[in-house]
Amino acid sequence: xxxxxxxxxxxxxxxxxxKRTYLGLGAAILVPILFVLAIHFRHHHGxxxxxxxxxxxxxxxxxxxxxxxxxxxxxxxxxxxxxxGDIFASEDHNGTLKTILTRSLERWQLFAGKTxxxxxxxxxxxxxxxxxxxxxxxIQSGFNSLQSLSGTIVSAPKALELVYVSLLVYLMPIAAIVxxxxxxxxxxxxxxxxxxxxxxxxxxxxxxxxxxxxxxxxPYLLSTQFNAWQGLLRTPIDWTPIIRAxxxxxxxxxxxxxxxxxxxxxxxxxxx
Amino acid sequence: MExxxxxxxxxxxxxxxxxxxxxxxxDVYGYLGPNGAGKTTSLRMMLGLIRPSAxxxxxxxxxxxxxxxxxxxxxxFVEAPTFYPYLNARRNxxxxxxxxxxxxxxxxxxxxxxVELSDRAKDRVGTYSHGMRQRLGIAAALLRDPKxxxxxxxxxxxxxxxxxxxxxxxxxxxxxxxxxLLSSHxxxxxxxxxxxxxxxxxxxxxxxxxxxxxxxxxGTSYRLETTDDTLALRICGAxxxxxxxxxxxxxxxxxxxxxxxxxxxxxxxxxxxxxIKALAxxxxxxxxxxxxxxxxxxxxxxxxxxEPAHAT
Numbered sequence: 001x002x003x004x005x006x007x008x009x010x011x012x013x014x015x016x017x018x019k020r021t022y023l024g025l026g027a028a029i030l031v032p033i034l035f036v037l038a039i040h041f042r043h044h045h046g047x048x049x050x051x052x053x054x055x056x057x058x059x060x061x062x063x064x065x066x067x068x069x070x071x072x073x074x075x076x077x078x079x080x081x082x083x084x085g086d087i088f089a090s091e092d093h094n095g096t097l098k099t100i101l102t103r104s105l106e107r108w109q110l111f112a113g114k115t116x117x118x119x120x121x122x123x124x125x126x127x128x129x130x131x132x133x134x135x136x137x138x139i140q141s142g143f144n145s146l147q148s149l150s151g152t153i154v155s156a157p158k159a160l161e162l163v164y165v166s167l168l169v170y171l172m173p174i175a176a177i178v179x180x181x182x183x184x185x186x187x188x189x190x191x192x193x194x195x196x197x198x199x200x201x202x203x204x205x206x207x208x209x210x211x212x213x214x215x216x217x218x219p220y221l222l223s224t225q226f227n228a229w230q231g232l233l234r235t236p237i238d239w240t241p242i243i244r245a246x247x248x249x250x251x252x253x254x255x256x257x258x259x260x261x262x263x264x265x266x267x268x269x270x271x272x
Numbered sequence: 273m274e275x276x277x278x279x280x281x282x283x284x285x286x287x288x289x290x291x292x293x294x295x296x297x298x299d300v301y302g303y304l305g306p307n308g309a310g311k312t313t314s315l316r317m318m319l320g321l322i323r324p325s326a327x328x329x330x331x332x333x334x335x336x337x338x339x340x341x342x343x344x345x346x347x348x349f350v351e352a353p354t355f356y357p358y359l360n361a362r363r364n365x366x367x368x369x370x371x372x373x374x375x376x377x378x379x380x381x382x383x384x385x386x387v388e389l390s391d392r393a394k395d396r397v398g399t400y401s402h403g404m405r406q407r408l409g410i411a412a413a414l415l416r417d418p419k420x421x422x423x424x425x426x427x428x429x430x431x432x433x434x435x436x437x438x439x440x441x442x443x444x445x446x447x448x449x450x451x452x453l454l455s456s457h458x459x460x461x462x463x464x465x466x467x468x469x470x471x472x473x474x475x476x477x478x479x480x481x482x483x484x485x486x487x488x489x490x491g492t493s494y495r496l497e498t499t500d501d502t503l504a505l506r507i508c509g510a511x512x513x514x515x516x517x518x519x520x521x522x523x524x525x526x527x528x529x530x531x532x533x534x535x536x537x538x539x540x541x542x543x544x545x546x547x548i549k550a551l552a553x554x555x556x557x558x559x560x561x562x563x564x565x566x567x568x569x570x571x572x573x574x575x576x577x578x579e580p581a582h583a584t
Binding site: 001002006007009010013014017018094095096098099100101102103104105106107266268269270 | 313316319320321322323339340341343344347348349350351352353354355356357358359367368370371372373412416
């Protein structure tokens with residue numbers, strides 16, 4: 001009998017041959033580079049009113065953090081949705097679901113393998129983006145120490161460590177987006193609808209956060225959890241937003257994942 | 273394979289309506305029906321891809337809806353075989369072999385040889401013609417070393433040479449001891465390779481059994497020309513053992529009868545003054561029988577109706 005690992009390996013192998021993989025990873029590489037170029041060629045050297053804006057010229061390690069900040073709006077949800085929203089729907093579109101489901105493979109194994117592959121792609125995209133931002137930022141502004149959000153100076157090696165731990169924390173809302181993408185992929189059976197739908201859900205949640213009178217919901221919105229990593233950049237580390245992000249993201253992600261699982265296990269494979 | 277009382281409903285529409293059939297070891301079984309008769313839906317249920325609304329499917333005694341292990345020894349495809357277009361044929365087969373487990377990967381070269389695709393194995397499947405994909409579908413099935421092969425319209429969309437090759441391939445596999453169920457609306461294909469058929473109409477089986485029995489049961493059809501066809505037609509209508517006498521579209525009389533009845537009829541015609549210019553038997557084809565089952569009232573022609581249909 002094949003194992004989940006077999007499915008996982010083949011799903012990763014298949015991703016290597018699909019344009020959307022390179023579209024997503026290409027965006028993860030290009031965006032920080034373009035961002036650094038924009039810093040380099042900007043005429044006005046004033047400071048923005050967002051976290052680490054003042055450090056963009058002084059430390060390249062501020063670049064990945066600012067990219068994380070702005071990427072939460074649509075870049076990372078889109079990169080994530082490109083694969084998560086497609087991974088089941090494309091099997092329907094190609095008609096290959098019936099081909100693989102008539103082999104010696106249980107549906108849950110296929111579901112688990114695909115979920116792991118979509119998650120792996122998202123992890124790779126986030127860390128690739130972060131790494132490119134660190135390198136490009138360091139070339140532009142140097143590998144220098146960084147001022148934390150509490151005003152203390154953090155040495156460059158320690159700041160680098162915090163950047164990568166921030167990427168890990170950032171993966172929590174990304175994982176929830178993966179789950180939503182998987183749910184829409186299994187329900188809609190249409191890649192474009194699932195990708196756009198996932199992005200729309202992400203954007204709508206952000207809009208809810210700025211609606212008047214709904215400020216009380218802010219800590220529990222998925223969009224807010226994209227900023228949880230900022231707790232790491234305080235002295236001492238503020239774990240409250242990180243812990244909240246863990247359970248809030250689980251509240252968004254796990255029901256979506258369970259729903260996707262139920263839909264996939266029980267569905268009739270009438271088309272694909 | 274045993275199918276009992278299989279039903280699939282989509283809202284108000286009943287796509288498959290109480291299908292019973294049994295495919296025995298060594299059968300090459302034709303599942304015949306016009307487009308939309310429910311053949312593909314039935315096959316999907318047989319392979320566990322869709323859940324029946326009622327009824328059961330047993331593959332070697334196992335229920336394909338319960339576990340994929342029920343598909344051990346079973347392979348095939350529903351509608352056109354589908355593959356990842358961005359992978360080459362060998363990679364596609366490697367993926368499927370990995371999903372089959374055991375030593376399926378070692379059979380890839382032989383399977384590609386069998387379907388004569390070895391020289392195109394490194395080409396992306398996206399560049400394949402329809403016929404090549406059909407053959408690759410057979411190769412994918414062979415990786416599972418199946419005892420039962422389920423093929424959904426394997427020759428549909430192929431050119432005449434492709435259809436002939438597909439028939440030969442199915443025949444060859446059957447000769448090697450494989451049990452085959454193939455659905456089709458191509459009657460020549462079924463008549464050439466199958467020993468048994470089920471004819472399905474609007475989701476219901478209207479005949480199940482051996483083709484030879486079906487043809488025998490339908491009686492022999494005759495073409496009759498006389499000096500007075502109006503009189504001859506009247507005599508035919510009154511003659512015991514002669515059925516379905518009518519003028520065909522060419523203005524000639526056709527009738528169905530067994531041999532003794534024809535002897536008596538010829539005597540009666542001469543005695544009545546309708547002299548016989550021609551009285552020749554016409555072979556009843558599966559096509560004639562198929563249309564008689566799937567069009568009009570669905571009653572088969574002939575003095576001896578075939579064994580009762582298994583419609584339920």
